[in-house]
Amino acid sequence: METKTKKLGIVAGGGILPQVLIEYCRHIGRDFFVIAIENNADPNIFTDQIPHKWIRIGQAGSGFKAFAEQKVTEVIMIGTIRRPSFSDLVPDLRTTAFFAKLGMKSLGDDGILRALVKEIEAENMRVVGIHEVIPDLLVKEGILTKHKPDKQALEDIKRGTQVALELGRLDIGQSVIVQQGLVLGVEGIEGTDELINRCAGYRRKGVGGVLIKLRKPQQDMRIDLPTIGTKIIENLHRSGMRGIAVHAGNALIVDEREVIKLADKYNMFVIGINPAEEKA
Secondary structure (H helix, E strand, C coil): CCHHHCCEEEEECECCHHHHHHHHHHHHCCCEEEEEECCCCCHHHCCCCCCEEEECCCCHHHHHHHHHHCCCCEEEEECECCCCCHHHHCCCHHHHHHHHHHCCCCCCHHHHHHHHHHHHHCCCCEECCHHHHCHHHECCCEECCCCCCCHHHHHHHHHHHHHHHHHHHCCCCCEEEEECCEEEEECCCCCHHHHHHHHHCCCCCCCCCEEEECCCCCCCCCCCCCEECHHHHHHHHHCCCCEEEEECCCCEECCHHHHHHHHHHCCCEEEEECHHHHHC
């Protein structure tokens, strides 16, 4: 059976990616159904023309039931999920059983996501990555912009890659900002945008810093890939940074043409890197 004929279940968090995927499915005529996560997904996306159901994070049971009723065979989890409040987490019976199965092990974000993937696939649905549906979203290797990183920027990228790989190995975050060899900040619970905002206050005189954003070494390609778009370029420019290095083939770029156009406007560089080569 061709992939296009398989009904797609979309678990939608925040950000623009759920809308990009929905519009793509509509464009190619692929059947889909969306589970929209309350307090995360953008309500403006979900008109009467979009088949969907809203649930809290703690209502996984309702989500599984809806996908089963809709005869979904493939599932994509896409978009950002903010740290839930207590009311968001109050579990239904299905979710209670899921957390009981996890036990009291100390699992990071990736561990919980991997366990959720197994749970979904136990329901006879296959979890796929958005790059399997829209492969053009993956960042290409090499310099994408007119502006190129100079010698100092390349050194900052190399330093940032070393830090980001270790950060990812510990399941802490995907991003780090380096300026003139100094690590201004690493991504934790706050996410990349807040990292950039925080580091703006730590900037030193001279050439600006570089954001390095990598997929975690143990991260499943199907879930939570690093993502950049025009918003991150605007934020970097506003914060006095001069470029971004992203994991080639392992990160997503939303609306590549506009991202490059905006970076060129601000004389910033965007480069897709291979961490193995940068680390050497």
